[in-house]
Amino acid sequence: MELGLQGKTVLVTGGSKGIGLYSALQFVKEGAQVAIVARGEKGLAEAKAFIKEQTGIEIFTIATDISKEENCKQIVEQTVAHYGKLEILINNAGTASANSFEEVDAALWQSDLDLKLFGAIHTSKYAIEHMKAAGQGSIVNLSAVLAKTPPAGSLPTTVSRAAGLALTKAMSNDLGKYNIRVNAVCIGLIRSSQIEARWKKAMPNESWETYSKEIGKNIPLGRIGNTEEAANAIVFLASDAASYITGTAINMDGGSGGTL
Known part of the structure; x- marks a missing residue:
C-alpha cells in the first residue's frame, strides 16, 4: 500500500519516547521529514540518535513545554522555518494522571488540561494555516480508550482526553472544506x-x-499491544491512504474497550 508520505513534513509532540518516538520513526521510514517536540533535551538527543541509527536520517528536534500557547506557536514556526512547510500534526504530548475526584486539586486539573487539551488546540491553531497553504493536511490527536468509558480513579486524564475526542470531531467538521482531516487514536494497554x-x-x-x-x-x-502497532495506526490515519477518513476515533486496545 502506498501511504503517500514521501516528502511530507510531520510535527510530533511528545515525540522523544514511546508511541511518539515510534510514530516519528515510521514516518521517517516512509520518507517524511519529521520534527519532534519534548520537554527534555536529553530525551530528544537520544530519540534523534535512535532514529539516525535506524534510518540514517537526522530529524529536527525542539525542546519546549507545549502547555503554553506561545511555545505552541514557536514549534510550528520553527518546523516550517526548518523544512519549509507542514502538512501533518500528531498531538501526542501527555502524561498519565489517574486519581479519584476528591484527590484532584485545581492545579492538577489546570496542568492536565493545559498540556493535553490546550496543547493540542494551540498547536493545531498555528499548524492549520500552513496546511491550508499546502492544500491539504492531517491532524491525529492521541486519546485513551478510557476517555469513552471513564472508570473511578481515572481523573483528570479521562476528562481531558474525552474533551480531545470532542475537539477531534468538531475540528473535522470545520476543517474538511480545506481538505484537512482530523482523527484520533484511543490508546489502551500498550x-x-x-x-x-x-x-x-x-x-x-x-x-x-x-x-x-x-x-x-x-x-x-x-x-x-506493541508500541509499533499503535504507531502504525497513527501513521496510516495521517497518510494519503486514509484520505476519506476524518472525524473518527480508532481504539488501539486489542478489543478490550466497551465501546466502538
Missing part, C-alpha cells in the same frame, strides 16, 4: 517504559511474551 518496569518487578524471570499474555488474559487478543 507496551511502555512504565509497563516494562512492572514486568521486571512482578515477573523478573519471565519473558515479555509471557508477561504480556498473563496481563492480557482479559483482552480479546490476549496480550499487551
